[in-house]
Amino acid sequence: MGILLANGQLLDEFGKLIKKDVLVEANRIVRIAERIEPDGHEQIDLDGLFLSAGLIDMHVHLREPGFEEKETIATGADAAVRGGFTTVACMPNTRPVIDNVETVQYILQQAKAAKKARVLPYGAITVRQLGRELTDFAALKETGIAGVTDDGVGVQTSGMMKQAMLRAKEWGLPVIAHCEDESLLPGGAALHDGEVAARHGLPGIPSESESIHVGRDILLAEQTGVHYHVCHISAKESVRLVRDGKRAGVNVTAEVTPHHLLLCDEDIPDSLDARWKMNPPLRSRADRAALLAGLKDGTIDIIATDHAPHTEAEKANSIDRAPFGIVGLETAFPLLYTYLVLSGELTLAELIDKMTAKPARLFGLPYGRLAEGEVADLVAIDLEKERAIDPDSFASKGRNTPFAGWKCKGWPMLTMVDGEVVWRQS
Numbered sequence: 001m002g003i004l005l006a007n008g009q010l011l012d013e014f015g016k017l018i019k020k021d022v023l024v025e026a027n028r029i030v031r032i033a034e035r036i037e038p039d040g041h042e043q044i045d046l047d048g049l050f051l052s053a054g055l056i057d058m059h060v061h062l063r064e065p066g067f068e069e070k071e072t073i074a075t076g077a078d079a080a081v082r083g084g085f086t087t088v089a090c091m092p093n094t095r096p097v098i099d100n101v102e103t104v105q106y107i108l109q110q111a112k113a114a115k116k117a118r119v120l121p122y123g124a125i126t127v128r129q130l131g132r133e134l135t136d137f138a139a140l141k142e143t144g145i146a147g148v149t150d151d152g153v154g155v156q157t158s159g160m161m162k163q164a165m166l167r168a169k170e171w172g173l174p175v176i177a178h179c180e181d182e183s184l185l186p187g188g189a190a191l192h193d194g195e196v197a198a199r200h201g202l203p204g205i206p207s208e209s210e211s212i213h214v215g216r217d218i219l220l221a222e223q224t225g226v227h228y229h230v231c232h233i234s235a236k237e238s239v240r241l242v243r244d245g246k247r248a249g250v251n252v253t254a255e256v257t258p259h260h261l262l263l264c265d266e267d268i269p270d271s272l273d274a275r276w277k278m279n280p281p282l283r284s285r286a287d288r289a290a291l292l293a294g295l296k297d298g299t300i301d302i303i304a305t306d307h308a309p310h311t312e313a314e315k316a317n318s319i320d321r322a323p324f325g326i327v328g329l330e331t332a333f334p335l336l337y338t339y340l341v342l343s344g345e346l347t348l349a350e351l352i353d354k355m356t357a358k359p360a361r362l363f364g365l366p367y368g369r370l371a372e373g374e375v376a377d378l379v380a381i382d383l384e385k386e387r388a389i390d391p392d393s394f395a396s397k398g399r400n401t402p403f404a405g406w407k408c409k410g411w412p413m414l415t416m417v418d419g420e421v422v423w424r425q426s
């Protein structure tokens with residue numbers, strides 16, 4: 001007995017939507033055909049909804065352990081499946097930091113108990129993310145980490161990054177880098193160092209605080225041969241460096257967030273609401289254009305949300321005092337579908353590739369493909385009905401988004417993980 005998902009619209013190899021039935025048995029897609037007889041299977045009529053492989057987000061913050069008032073693994077995994085994500089990779093800047101086997105095990109257990117999205121923890125590069133001493137990559141890998149990263153902070157010294165890459169290469173782990181040179185950061189900077197910060201008389205975060213690390217790390221990745229992945233790329237110079245690195249044959253990949261693709265610093269309201277404060281910051285219009293061009297030409301490989309929930313009280317602070325970060329899991333697909341696909345910047349097939357098959361391939365995950373024999377991670381999406389983003393409806397504890405009120409199509413309606421329906425729009 002299986003589950004028959006009938007009357008969905010699937011992308012074919014030419015990027016066209018065609019009506020197909022999909023049969024799921026145990027945790028696998030066993031058959032895809034124009035018509036499959038119900039034969040006693042549980043039947044779900046998708047009634048023309050778009051059916052895709054489940055989305056994969058390689059960069060989220062689930063805040064547990066240590067910051068459960070912002071998010072828990074259960075609330076984050078619930079937000080994920082409501083956003084169409086079936087696999088998310090969570091960052092180690094928790095308390096304790098994910099720099100030890102017990103914390104990795106704890107996260108895997110909590111995720112299993114939540115029975116929502118699959119959660120892959122990253123391990124920290126350095127103990128307590130202090131940049132002084134490498135963690136035990138071998139033990140962390142054996143426990144099930146997806147890679148190593150000190151996201152939240154950059155690895156400040158070149159020597160430490162080189163050691164990390166050598167060891168990561170040895171253990172077959174990717175190095176995922178938050179690129180930020182603290183020696184280039186003025187204290188209290190919250191916005192991109194551009195016209196908007198200048199107009200408000202605020203110190204700015206310069207682009208080179210990111211791109212210096214990107215350039216340094218590409219040279220180190222060339223030497224060490226490690227898979228080096230740039231987190232939340234934001235500056236046009238960083239895009240250029242990744243493009244040059246790829247041309248030179250370096251194993252470098254990069255991700256971009258929906259907010260950096262859709263917004264720039266000019267969009268920040270004069271009220272300087274802290275819901276517009278994230279790290280890296282929204283940069284200039286030219287940076288945003290370079291990110292989109294980089295995504296289109298394959299320089300930037302994937303899209304990741306950098307989902308970063310905070311409490312409302314924290315975000316109610318002034319922009320210099322509030323923490324960095326916005327939520328993204330429940331709005332990423334509708335925003336990107338509406339403002340990049342319907343606007344003609346990307347095709348639906350390109351967007352889906354950058355949120356499913358491509359991240360799976362980059363990180364060696366056995367998910368992200370809608371085909372016979374593959375793991376049944378699926379999402380059914382309504383591409384027609386329009387509704388406005390309402391933070392009050394989020395499953396995430398975070399309400400911190402600059403996109404409240406934006407009208408979007410492309411809302412997930414049903415999500416299946418490992419052959420089980422884990423969420424359905426009621």
Ligand SMILES: [Zn+2]
Nearest residue numbers: 091151152306
């Ligand atoms: Zn992050």
